[in-house]
Amino acid sequence: MDQHPQTTFSRPSKASKALLFIDPKTGKPVALPSAVQTSNGTSTPPPPRPLVKPPTRNSRASSREHSFGTLKGIDAIHPAPKQPLAVSGRASPELDVYARPFVPESLTSINTLRGPNFETPPVNQFDFQEYIEKSLPTQFFTPPIQPTPPDSSFNPAVATQEHYEHFFEYHIKAEIEAQQRQNASYALYAHRVDTTDLMVVSFKVPGLQENSPYIEVDDIVQLRQIHEERPKAPRRGRPRIEEPFQMAQWTGVSYNGRVSNIRRKNETLVVRLSGPSLQPRRLRPDSFMVHHLKFNVQFPVPEERFLPMRHVLPVIQQALRVIMHTSERQLFSEDSPQFHRWIRSMLFPKEVDSKLQTSLNNLSFNRLLFDSELNWEQQKAIESIGGQNYGTLPFLISGPPGTGKTKTLVELAIQLVKNVDNVAHILFCAPSDPAADTLVRRLASHFNPTQMFRLNRTSRAFTEIPDTVLPFCYVSDDALSFPPFKKLMAYNIVVTTCRDASLLIRTRMTNSDLYAAERGLVTAIHPDEAESFSAKLHWTTLLMDEAAQAMEPEALVPLFVAAPPLKSDRLLSTPLFVMAGDDHQLGPRLSLHSSPMNTSLFARLFARPVYAEHPLARAKTGKAPPILNQSMLPILRPAFANLIRNYRSHPAILAVPSSVFYNDTLLAEAPGTDCLASWSQWRGKKWPVLFHNNVSPDDMDSDGGGWFNSGEASLACWYAASLVCSKLIEPKEVCIMSPFKAQVQRLRKVMRGKDYGGVFWDVDIGPTEIFQGLERGVVIICTTRSRAKYVEKDKELGWGLIDMPNKMNVALTRAKFGLIVLGNKDILLQDPNWKAFLDFCERNGLVRSDDGLGETAYDTDDSVRTTLEKGLLDKEEKQKELKVSRALGAGGQNNGMWTSGMQEPPSVEGYDGGEDSEYLDEAPSVYTWQ
Numbered sequence: 001m002d003q004h005p006q007t008t009f010s011r012p013s014k015a016s017k018a019l020l021f022i023d024p025k026t027g028k029p030v031a032l033p034s035a036v037q038t039s040n041g042t043s044t045p046p047p048p049r050p051l052v053k054p055p056t057r058n059s060r061a062s063s064r065e066h067s068f069g070t071l072k073g074i075d076a077i078h079p080a081p082k083q084p085l086a087v088s089g090r091a092s093p094e095l096d097v098y099a100r101p102f103v104p105e106s107l108t109s110i111n112t113l114r115g116p117n118f119e120t121p122p123v124n125q126f127d128f129q130e131y132i133e134k135s136l137p138t139q140f141f142t143p144p145i146q147p148t149p150p151d152s153s154f155n156p157a158v159a160t161q162e163h164y165e166h167f168f169e170y171h172i173k174a175e176i177e178a179q180q181r182q183n184a185s186y187a188l189y190a191h192r193v194d195t196t197d198l199m200v201v202s203f204k205v206p207g208l209q210e211n212s213p214y215i216e217v218d219d220i221v222q223l224r225q226i227h228e229e230r231p232k233a234p235r236r237g238r239p240r241i242e243e244p245f246q247m248a249q250w251t252g253v254s255y256n257g258r259v260s261n262i263r264r265k266n267e268t269l270v271v272r273l274s275g276p277s278l279q280p281r282r283l284r285p286d287s288f289m290v291h292h293l294k295f296n297v298q299f300p301v302p303e304e305r306f307l308p309m310r311h312v313l314p315v316i317q318q319a320l321r322v323i324m325h326t327s328e329r330q331l332f333s334e335d336s337p338q339f340h341r342w343i344r345s346m347l348f349p350k351e352v353d354s355k356l357q358t359s360l361n362n363l364s365f366n367r368l369l370f371d372s373e374l375n376w377e378q379q380k381a382i383e384s385i386g387g388q389n390y391g392t393l394p395f396l397i398s399g400p401p402g403t404g405k406t407k408t409l410v411e412l413a414i415q416l417v418k419n420v421d422n423v424a425h426i427l428f429c430a431p432s433d434p435a436a437d438t439l440v441r442r443l444a445s446h447f448n449p450t451q452m453f454r455l456n457r458t459s460r461a462f463t464e465i466p467d468t469v470l471p472f473c474y475v476s477d478d479a480l481s482f483p484p485f486k487k488l489m490a491y492n493i494v495v496t497t498c499r500d501a502s503l504l505i506r507t508r509m510t511n512s513d514l515y516a517a518e519r520g521l522v523t524a525i526h527p528d529e530a531e532s533f534s535a536k537l538h539w540t541t542l543l544m545d546e547a548a549q550a551m552e553p554e555a556l557v558p559l560f561v562a563a564p565p566l567k568s569d570r571l572l573s574t575p576l577f578v579m580a581g582d583d584h585q586l587g588p589r590l591s592l593h594s595s596p597m598n599t600s601l602f603a604r605l606f607a608r609p610v611y612a613e614h615p616l617a618r619a620k621t622g623k624a625p626p627i628l629n630q631s632m633l634p635i636l637r638p639a640f641a642n643l644i645r646n647y648r649s650h651p652a653i654l655a656v657p658s659s660v661f662y663n664d665t666l667l668a669e670a671p672g673t674d675c676l677a678s679w680s681q682w683r684g685k686k687w688p689v690l691f692h693n694n695v696s697p698d699d700m701d702s703d704g705g706g707w708f709n710s711g712e713a714s715l716a717c718w719y720a721a722s723l724v725c726s727k728l729i730e731p732k733e734v735c736i737m738s739p740f741k742a743q744v745q746r747l748r749k750v751m752r753g754k755d756y757g758g759v760f761w762d763v764d765i766g767p768t769e770i771f772q773g774l775e776r777g778v779v780i781i782c783t784t785r786s787r788a789k790y791v792e793k794d795k796e797l798g799w800g801l802i803d804m805p806n807k808m809n810v811a812l813t814r815a816k817f818g819l820i821v822l823g824n825k826d827i828l829l830q831d832p833n834w835k836a837f838l839d840f841c842e843r844n845g846l847v848r849s850d851d852g853l854g855e856t857a858y859d860t861d862d863s864v865r866t867t868l869e870k871g872l873l874d875k876e877e878k879q880k881e882l883k884v885s886r887a888l889g890a891g892g893q894n895n896g897m898w899t900s901g902m903q904e905p906p907s908v909e910g911y912d913g914g915e916d917s918e919y920l921d922e923a924p925s926v927y928t929w930q
Helices: 105-112 128-135 164-185 307-324 338-347 376-387 405-419 433-443 485-490 502-506 511-525 552-562 601-606 651-661 710-725 741-751 788-797 805-812 832-843 867-891
Strands: 117-119 188-192 200-204 220-228 248-263 268-272 294-298 395-398 426-430 452-454 493-497 541-544 576-581 640-642 689-693 734-738 764-767 776-782 815-823 847-849
Touching: 105 188, 105 220, 105 248, 105 294, 128 485, 164 307, 164 552, 188 200, 200 294, 220 268, 307 338, 307 502, 307 552, 376 395, 376 405, 376 640, 395 405, 395 601, 405 426, 405 433, 405 541, 405 576, 426 433, 426 552, 433 452, 433 493, 493 502, 502 552, 541 552, 552 576, 552 601, 576 601, 651 805, 651 815, 651 832, 651 867, 689 832, 710 734, 710 741, 710 776, 710 815, 734 741, 741 764, 776 805, 805 815, 805 832, 832 847
Parallel strands: 117 248, 395 576, 395 640, 426 493, 426 541, 452 493, 541 576, 689 815, 689 847, 734 764, 734 776, 776 815
Antiparallel strands: 188 294, 200 268, 220 248, 220 294, 248 268
């Protein structure tokens, strides 16, 4: 076999272990490199030695006894590892490091062959038509509105109200195609599976824990069983025949199996099949060949996930077109159909939809709260929504990390149901099942199962539902189902996901359908009342949590459920629509990063003039907005609230995100955040923030797209072990995150390997995205990237943390007591947001570097310091003055008890500075709505 020492090829993990890696230029096999090659032709040294000595075989202590409680201080055992200064040259400039792993054509061609395909039926199918016929008089329903083809004026790059339907239909199709391409890269070839009854298989799926690919229960997985023939091991004394690989054979049958169980922890899928039995492993007596049970596995994109969005678009489009051709005089007359204004004002609100404020608000509120811990901004939001005095447009609650968005919405839901007239039935949505389950848990102490219902799709697995949520679900025949009509109408709150709100559409439980059924039945019984008919809508409020994570077409599904009918007479009231979110954190999960659907409805609305140009919104000059005073009246009542009090993080952790992303307006009010002040690794001001300038090289894993950094992984695990061994924090409160999947896998391997004695399994390690909405005591961020030439490709693919402001914000704001960032300073300085973080660390001495530079604080102009940073410095100065005063008071002089050169660890529980003010975050987009 020829040797190619300068190549970067290695065996792909997704192909059979016996497959060879072929150089596409020479067509010859490539030997695996034994060491990482550097630019000067030398090899980098092996990773740093183990930080914790694993127990030996002769040790009396078992692995269970070898816990972090019995370890010596890790700093005493091993100092922080030094990193090599050489820059990796493993990825040759002549090779495409992003190329897909090589898989023999004999395997890939099998997926293109035709043959019998056996479909596995879904489980727990619900008969929607039967339910409708048992519940409502169907003869009064209007026929569904059909999609309309776009005309020649449609431009997919320009978003207009006239082509609202076509715009999103176009980009939904583009997203489906992008997901299909992405899922194709997750295909497995010659992949070994386990089976028990030959019709249920289980197998590992690399990346499943990180949702790569994203799979749900009852999704379709396509499997094609193949036979790979390899020479049987020769008998003793006979020569081995060197035939590394022979042509794979397909059985000629493909299965569209259904996922029955997902074990994300060990990345295992369980799939059930229908059709002819699989061919088990067996020996052929006429040859020396062994047949193995292996499959080619593909993951089709379930387009059913997008169908609810596509079905509501024509209805929304019709309402928008009607309003565009209705004069202003007709629109605002009392006899005008109210639905026109409601649909348009929810999606394209204007100043005319708002109401004027002519007097100042009361500084106190008389409303009796169910949650007495709500702050002034949260109470003000609830008071405004409950009073319904801001107009007919969405009320937006902007909640930065740790400010209590969900807490506010939960209190709002309770107040609306129990204390506000004309609000009896609330539809409460979130983009994901875990977020919806959280809402149920928060509301469970205020509503019993006869008042609140958790609506699930019938295919959802019981194992995914928390025990505290299950009593609020409806179960029939041992499966999740839909409650009877009478029972459904009695619930005060229905909690579901935005997508599963489509179940209410399919069962004709929307406001439009219920209105049509009621009006049709009443006027059929009392024809003389047709002219005077008036009705109260069933769904009186739509609340949406984590709204910035929902695609706009996804948010339209519950919006259509709550929307008034297209042709309505007199309505006693129109529904309230309230969204809470943060457009400076991660948005919708999409495969196509250039898609305009990356901008959520929440973010797009906040950028509209009625919100962004309000006098109490964030000033365009970058300053905090003014306090409302008498001279500013009259003014449009703000249909938004901005939460500014953070109850999660130490002020030093929050200082940069507040300044960079929230106009320096956040207040740190979390108690007890100085619990790690005595940890030995803090630098400079001893604040619980540390940047370690890591110069070790990044590298590409064998999957051709995953980046890792071995030196950085060793550092991160060392810091985590040091924290745990200090006994200042529990392992479960420590989290290590990276934006790269391969780095996450590397971190898990190191942290949970034998080098650390197997005692750090509770340290949470995962990709940055999965931590949105979560918090941990200490967060260790691995930025991973060390080569500037790949940064642009990272941005194109949506990878990394450089020039990814929303992902960076999520990473920095998960920590409560401590934040450690590992990265290459020269690379991070290219990003102005990261530069702000590095400047903050350097001017306060919060930097560690193997070359010894940058570890001392330097003087700087106070004008560049953040508000929270100044608060910390002021508090430290007062503590020092107090110590001097006490020392002089005790002995009349210093007596050596304190010197100006000493640096005391700060004891800061939070900074409460500034005045209550309202601000607004704009959401810029390359797409402009007209």
